[in-house]
Amino acid sequence: MRFHVLGPLQVRDGDRPVRVSGIRQSATLGHLLLHSNEMVPVSRLIDAVWPTRVPPTGRQVLHNAIFRLRGLLAEARSAGRPVELLRDGPGYTLLVDDDSLDLLAFLRLAALGRRELREGRPDSASATLRAALGLWRGPALADLAEHGYAWPELRALANDRSAVLLDRIDADLALGRYADVVGDLEHLVEADPLHEQVCARLMRALYETGRQADALGLYRRTRAALIGQLGLEPSPRLRELEHAILNHELDTVPAGELVPGARGRG
Template sequence: MRFSVLGSIEVTSDAGPLELGGIKQRAILGYLVLHANKVVPTSRLLQAMWEGAPPPTARKMIQNAVSGIRRVLTGPGASLRTHAPGYQLHVDTETVDLHRFRALARAGRAAIGDGEPERGAELLRSALSLWRGPALADLVEAGYRWSELAAVEDERLSTLEDRLEAELVCGRHREITPELEVLTATEPLRERLCQQFMLALYRSGRQADALRIYRRTRAALVDSLGLEPGRDLQELQQRILDHDVAIQLTVTGQ
């Protein structure tokens, strides 16, 4: 049995995808998968399922949903246990795409740290390929806005930034420029993406465009947060202006 949360929630057995029931049952299952192998108190489920005060029947609704989930998880490899003060979804983490993503991301970062950027980039690409859309996209569409989902999305973006950093080290600045164009437009406040875009443009002989991206990012930060760009971004701008050899491409054979 395999659990997928990097996109709409899915549970798959050897026979194919399983029918997961209505939105409340899917939401409770999704929340438990995010916290796989940990005890989730009923009080936290109540907070996650209802904004504000839950209805008087909320605990009964959770109990009914849990019973429904147990009927779905009849095959080997997963069980939903009552464990005071709540519930625990017991699974092999290898069956959860979020945990496989994290394991691949750790391996990729370790490879980069060991001086193997090519291997690191490959592992990070494999990690990111597990994503089919926003985490629990169907539940987000239904109005669920859990802090855990924002944290998982930040994990995805940080992994993406690490992969792009490795690509730059490998000399693939021209290849990643179109991707960075889109990313910096959709995530205008992430300074690391801006730095990577500026560096890719500069190494592609587009100094004026790199400086334009700095101005665009600075304006977004000032307008949205009232903040100037961080020190690293300001230093990169100055190095581009100075044609600093330290930011020139040094990959052998490029």
């Protein structure tokens, strides 16, 4: 049995889709999958399933959802180690193999790709990180989010996805694939106009693809946003990057020195 949380919740038994009925059952399973292989206290599960107001029957409804999920797991016909949902002290633990949950596969590939990038192997890192990002089918547990679930774990996963995308972009930049990363960086800048590290990467990519005027225009927009929203000038390194692009001196400055450190954002 395989579980997919990097997008709408999906459960598959081999090639057969498995239907999880009811929003409470889906929320219970989704939250357990976000914390697979660790004990989740009943009290935390209840708060997750009913984020605003817990009904008087909440604990019983949760136990019923657990009972039905156990039945669903027991009906699995695919090969491999059975998935187990265990009562574990004050809570429940969902035991899942690394190969049975897309989230675990994503985290494993992300860690490997980052290690390859640190070790100076951008080609391997780009392929590995691209594979990690390819596991995503949309926002994590998007169907639950549409029903108003806004767990901190979902926000953290969205941040993890963006961070891995930046790592993959860094690998591609190290390989000179400037044109390939412009689109991704433009989306990231649109999502967060104050993120100086993203701005720096996009300025470099634009310049390296012959778009000096666009790179300088991006700097001006970023500076205006920083001053207007935070009352801050761009960091010294971002100003150095603008100066180097303005004077066609970018090749004389190491790329790593032109990516400003995080400052309040990103």
